Each structure stands twice: as structure tokens, then as C-alpha cells.
Amino acid sequence: MRYKRIHQNSILKFMRNKIGIVILIFSFSSVFSQNDVSPFIYVLGNVQDAGLPHIGCESKICLDAFNEKKKHYVTSIALIDKENQEYSLFDVTPNITEQLLMIRRDIFNKYILPKNIFITHAHIGHYTGLMYFGREALGSKGIKVNVLPRMYDFISNNGPWSQLVELGNISLNEINFRDNIKIKPNLSVIPIQVPHRDEFSETSAFLIKGPNKTALFLPDIDKWSKWSISLIEMLRNVDYAFLDATFYTNDEINRDIEEIPHPLVIETMDLLSELPDYQKDKVYFIHMNHTNQMLDANSDISRSVLKKGFNIARLGQKFSL
Ligand SMILES: [Zn+2]
Ligand SMILES: [Zn+2]
The missing domain is CATH 1.10.287 (Helix Hairpins)
Known part of the structure; x- marks a missing residue:
């Protein structure tokens, strides 16, 4: 770690x-210099949408996760503003209940709901946690959910999500790619379009700009070559990059990987191999499928990723902004 x-x-x-x-x-x-005024990013999960244990999975990593009650949550990060006792959540996962408890236990020592939510896209790990804000669960009032135009229509026009809007559990705010969304004078969020399987919504990455540092949250993309932006160029302009690490290699699942394209971690490391160490050190791989041995911090694959100069995002890590 x-x-x-x-x-x-x-x-x-x-x-x-x-x-x-x-x-x-x-x-x-x-x-990580945590004081009362500096905002920071807090990692709430690093697993692909379907979590760990994964449905239908009988492999050791899934059974261990189930038996040992070791916590593994679906990918999400929080932008914590301790000075104002508030935070923004990036993606709302099926593990939202536990993830909000993590924030209570580790950050504020009291239960605080997110001031802002930003959603990358409409795949199950990234937005279905919204259902826990509804009448059957929390029954929240007016939680601000920032979404891009197709996602706005999807939530507004399809149950059960539309009921959250009708009952006022959430308050949808439409944002657009490249908007500079000010959370505070020294904190802003910029949505950036990424190519992905956009069945129900567009897909966004987010640039999160703090007073001193900038982070990129990019949990899902089809391939780096399909992106209009150069990853290498992007890395020059950020301090931390949380990048799609769904699969390490293409032989780890027994399905047609063409149907669910992602940049393989070995491809991403290859693409970035010529960069100086301080650039590689910005990369924190995240959003790992249950088949990806990078989820096990003690695996040979995890060790080799670190040895090449990259990092792997782990539950509970903090990053000063
Ligand atoms: Zn995903
Ligand atoms: Zn996705």
C-alpha cells in the first residue's frame, strides 16, 4: 500500500x-496532509460494478470475501470538505449503505448525507445505489444529483428512478461536458466525455480540482485509442488519476471480451511505459473485476504493477487536494 x-x-x-x-x-x-481546511479524496471502493463476492463466482477470492467478511465495495470516491462538514460523492453504488457508514466512522464522526452526487453513467455499479434514497429506504429530501443530459432523461422517465424525482428524494441537476461546476471557490468538478457502451446514458469521467491538486476519476472506458483525449497528455495535467482497471489480461473471463471492452491493465501500463516515474506514480488503478488479481494486495500481479511504478487504489485511502 x-x-x-x-x-x-x-x-x-x-x-x-x-x-x-x-x-x-x-x-x-x-x-497526505490532513488539516481542517484542506479538502481530500477518500476511496470508498475499488471493485467493478457487480462487487466482490460476485454473483455466480465460486473462486477463492469470492469465497474468501464472503467467508472472512473482509470488506470490498464497488468503485466510488468521495470529495471531503471537512472545513464545511460536507462532501460530494462520485457514483452511487449498491454498497452505498456501508460506504456512508465509512464516511461517518472515518471522517466526520457523525452521519452526514452527501451535499452533491456526480454520476458517471447508467451501468449498475455507478447509479443503482440511488434506490436507497427512496421511500422504501432512507426517504431523503432533495439530495442534489448532478447528471449529464441523457442520464437526466433516463432517470426522469424510467421507474423506479423517476419516483425519486417525483417524491423529491433527489433533486436532479443537469450538467454538460466541460462545464466547470463550482462546489466552493476552491473546489470544482469538470465532466469529460469518454467512449463507453452507452446503452442508457452517455459516460463521463470527472476532473476534480482542489486548491492545490487535481484528480481524474475515470472508472470506465472502452479503449484509450477511442478517446479524443490523449491519456499521456491528461496525466501531465493531473496529480492523481483513478483509471479503469477492470481486466488485467484478456484471458481472465470466459465471455467474449469484445462485448465488454475495457483497456486491459497490461495495455495501459504498456501505453505509459516510457513515462518518467513521477508520471506513472500518478496512476491509481481502480474498478477491478472479481477476476482481476489486483484486488488481492498480496498477489504477484499486484506486486508487479507496483514494481512497474503504478499504484492500485485501496479502500480507505486518502489523497490531499
Ligand atoms: Zn463500471
Ligand atoms: Zn460501465
Whole structure:
């Protein structure tokens, strides 16, 4: 894990240097300096839409996840603004109940609902958690859900989602690609279109701009070559990039992978292989299918990804903005 790695590096520096204590403090705080005013990203899940355990899966990773009660949640991140005691949620997963409890336990020490929700697209892991805001569950009032135009129509015109709008459980706000959506004077979100299987909605990535740093949240895309933007160029302009890592290789599932295209992690690493280390270090792979051994932090594949200079997003990680 990143913290561990940084911590070990820091201790090495400490041992090698007589003024190590200064360096130790400096290098630890440069990764994540949490104070009352700096916003940060908090990782609420890193699994592909269908979660872990995965329905129909009897492999060890699914049975372990089930038996050991080790928590694995579907991909989502929160943008935490502790100063104002509020946060924005990026994607609303079927694990929303647990994920909001994580925020209560680890961040605010009290139950706070999201001030803003941003949804990437209408695939099951990314929006169906909305159902828990409805009459059968929370019965919330006016939670602001920011969606792109096709997603706006999809939710407005199809039950059960339309009932959330009719009852006022959620308040839909239509946004457009490239809008600069100000959450606070020093916090903004920019939706960016990405090519994906757009059956019910368009698909968005989000640029999240903080006072000092920018993050890219891009959990789903068909292929980097289909994108109008160069990933390498994008990486130059961000500090963290949470990127689609659904499949590590194309032989890990017994279905036609052409029907569910994603950039394979080996392809993404290959595409970025010539970049300097500090650019690779911005990448945090996320949205891993239950077949992807990167979900197991101790697997050989996880180790080899880290060794190549990339990172893997893990539950509970924090990133200063
Ligand atoms: Zn997905
Ligand atoms: Zn998708």
C-alpha cells in the first residue's frame, strides 16, 4: 500500500540522515496532509460494478470475501470538505449503505448525507445505489444529483428512478461536458466525455480540482485509442488519476471480451511505459473485476504493477487536494 511504501521510504531516509527527523515529517506530510481546511479524496471502493463476492463466482477470492467478511465495495470516491462538514460523492453504488457508514466512522464522526452526487453513467455499479434514497429506504429530501443530459432523461422517465424525482428524494441537476461546476471557490468538478457502451446514458469521467491538486476519476472506458483525449497528455495535467482497471489480461473471463471492452491493465501500463516515474506514480488503478488479481494486495500481479511504478487504489485511502 502506498502509505506503507512512503512510510518505509521515510524511515530509510531517517536512518541515513542525521537530520532525518525533519525529512521524516516532511515526506509523510507531503503524501497526505490532513488539516481542517484542506479538502481530500477518500476511496470508498475499488471493485467493478457487480462487487466482490460476485454473483455466480465460486473462486477463492469470492469465497474468501464472503467467508472472512473482509470488506470490498464497488468503485466510488468521495470529495471531503471537512472545513464545511460536507462532501460530494462520485457514483452511487449498491454498497452505498456501508460506504456512508465509512464516511461517518472515518471522517466526520457523525452521519452526514452527501451535499452533491456526480454520476458517471447508467451501468449498475455507478447509479443503482440511488434506490436507497427512496421511500422504501432512507426517504431523503432533495439530495442534489448532478447528471449529464441523457442520464437526466433516463432517470426522469424510467421507474423506479423517476419516483425519486417525483417524491423529491433527489433533486436532479443537469450538467454538460466541460462545464466547470463550482462546489466552493476552491473546489470544482469538470465532466469529460469518454467512449463507453452507452446503452442508457452517455459516460463521463470527472476532473476534480482542489486548491492545490487535481484528480481524474475515470472508472470506465472502452479503449484509450477511442478517446479524443490523449491519456499521456491528461496525466501531465493531473496529480492523481483513478483509471479503469477492470481486466488485467484478456484471458481472465470466459465471455467474449469484445462485448465488454475495457483497456486491459497490461495495455495501459504498456501505453505509459516510457513515462518518467513521477508520471506513472500518478496512476491509481481502480474498478477491478472479481477476476482481476489486483484486488488481492498480496498477489504477484499486484506486486508487479507496483514494481512497474503504478499504484492500485485501496479502500480507505486518502489523497490531499
Ligand atoms: Zn463500471
Ligand atoms: Zn460501465
